[in-house]
Amino acid sequence: MTDSGMICMEHRYGTHELQKIAVWRFPEEARARFYEASLTNERGEMKYWFVYLHGGAWRDPRITHFSAEPSINALCQSTIAHADGTAGSSPMRGRIAGVASISYRLSPHPKYRQETAPNRDDKDRVRNARHPDHIDDVRKALKFLDSHYGFDGTFSYVLVGHSVGATMGLQYVMELPREKGAGRRGPFPGPEPHAVVGVEGLYDLPGLVKRCGDGYREFIAGAYGEEKELWEKMSPALLQEDWLEDGRTYNRLCHLVVLGWSPDDELVDGGEIDAMEETLRKWYFGVTKVSRNLEGSHDGIVEDGEAIARLLVSTVEELDKIQDHLGRPSLHRAMARRRIANEEATSFTQGRFVVDAPGDDEPEGATN
Numbered sequence: 001m002t003d004s005g006m007i008c009m010e011h012r013y014g015t016h017e018l019q020k021i022a023v024w025r026f027p028e029e030a031r032a033r034f035y036e037a038s039l040t041n042e043r044g045e046m047k048y049w050f051v052y053l054h055g056g057a058w059r060d061p062r063i064t065h066f067s068a069e070p071s072i073n074a075l076c077q078s079t080i081a082h083a084d085g086t087a088g089s090s091p092m093r094g095r096i097a098g099v100a101s102i103s104y105r106l107s108p109h110p111k112y113r114q115e116t117a118p119n120r121d122d123k124d125r126v127r128n129a130r131h132p133d134h135i136d137d138v139r140k141a142l143k144f145l146d147s148h149y150g151f152d153g154t155f156s157y158v159l160v161g162h163s164v165g166a167t168m169g170l171q172y173v174m175e176l177p178r179e180k181g182a183g184r185r186g187p188f189p190g191p192e193p194h195a196v197v198g199v200e201g202l203y204d205l206p207g208l209v210k211r212c213g214d215g216y217r218e219f220i221a222g223a224y225g226e227e228k229e230l231w232e233k234m235s236p237a238l239l240q241e242d243w244l245e246d247g248r249t250y251n252r253l254c255h256l257v258v259l260g261w262s263p264d265d266e267l268v269d270g271g272e273i274d275a276m277e278e279t280l281r282k283w284y285f286g287v288t289k290v291s292r293n294l295e296g297s298h299d300g301i302v303e304d305g306e307a308i309a310r311l312l313v314s315t316v317e318e319l320d321k322i323q324d325h326l327g328r329p330s331l332h333r334a335m336a337r338r339r340i341a342n343e344e345a346t347s348f349t350q351g352r353f354v355v356d357a358p359g360d361d362e363p364e365g366a367t368n
């Protein structure tokens with residue numbers, strides 16, 4: 001048990017040493033099967049899973065799934081505004097269904113020796129991942145979590161990434177890489193988060209190298225190879241078309257992107273969050289929230305955990321507002337039902353929700 005009062009359990013989602021997930025749950029829920037666990041708390045407020053993707057430039061072996069611990073502890077000690085808008089606040093613990101943190105295979109790091117063990121199969125220990133291994137592992141881990149904990153259409157989750165974890169969080173929800181003009185219609189190809197949160201993220205890989213220098217080229221090439229076209233394709237800020245064919249939701253759940261950056265970040269400059277925000281404002285159909293006033297250095301933010309916890313609390317507060325717009329029953333149940341029935345209960349125009357009530361005239365601004 002950690003300071004959070006939660007019980008931690010480790011899963012493997014592959015044979016590699018790094019294909020591991022840590023899952024934290026409160027003792028009372030750790031005993032329940034996911035279909036028995038409550039989707040809401042005693043105030044009727046939705047509970048969320050939080051899934052963390054760590055950073056470390058796709059290669060730093062010192063950073064693992066356990067680097068999420070300070071943020072989890074801080075999150076569990078936070079309070080949050082009431083979902084129904086009444087004055088006061090409640091403990092954040094009441095809004096947490098569980099927390100998961102994903103490790104994924106890493107690329108080689110020039111400074112760290114590769115360990116090998118005589119009695120083990122080296123391929124399951126060596127750090128020689130190359131794109132798409134990292135993002136493939138993230139997808140595989142999310143599918144694992146979905147099937148074991150039921151958070152697609154049952155529970156909702158918030159995907160949060162730090163540094164290149166943020167890069168991959170955005171890559172995941174934007175379904176990168178994608179061919180230009182390919183468009184996206186059908187269902188999302190995995191468990192889709194209700195919100196994605198990027199902290200000190202890298203979003204424009206060629207831009208970062210151009211502005212910040214060759215030290216960055218080294219680790220990006222280590223993960224993706226030298227092919228610059230691939231760097232562009234995998235850069236969330238460089239997507240220059242709607243996330244979806246015609247900018248509407250069609251069965252999508254991810255209605256919120258939250259970006260955070262600290263001016264004290266000595267490794268990632270403000271150009272990254274600027275580029276990502278610009279792209280979101282132009283091409284994203286959902287709500288974008290941006291904070292450029294986090295406190296702490298690039299890694300200090302993770303070691304401390306407070307800033308990430310605060311960002312996650314404000315993410316849930318924002319999701320509560322969005323849910324309010326969509327009306328009761330709760331967003332995820334409505335969405336799950338909609339997914340099953342394959343009906344369009346809501347349509348969504350650039351940056352704002354439009355709720356279609358049966359018999360209503362076509363809402364202004366919505367194009368069918």
Ligand SMILES: N[C@@H](CC(=O)c1ccccc1NC=O)C(=O)O
Pocket residue numbers: 054055056057058059060109162163164165219267268
């Ligand atoms: N500690 C890392 C460096 C690192 O993590 C990093 C460096 C510059 C910009 C972003 C970074 N990390 C993002 O995940 C390393 O030793 O390669």
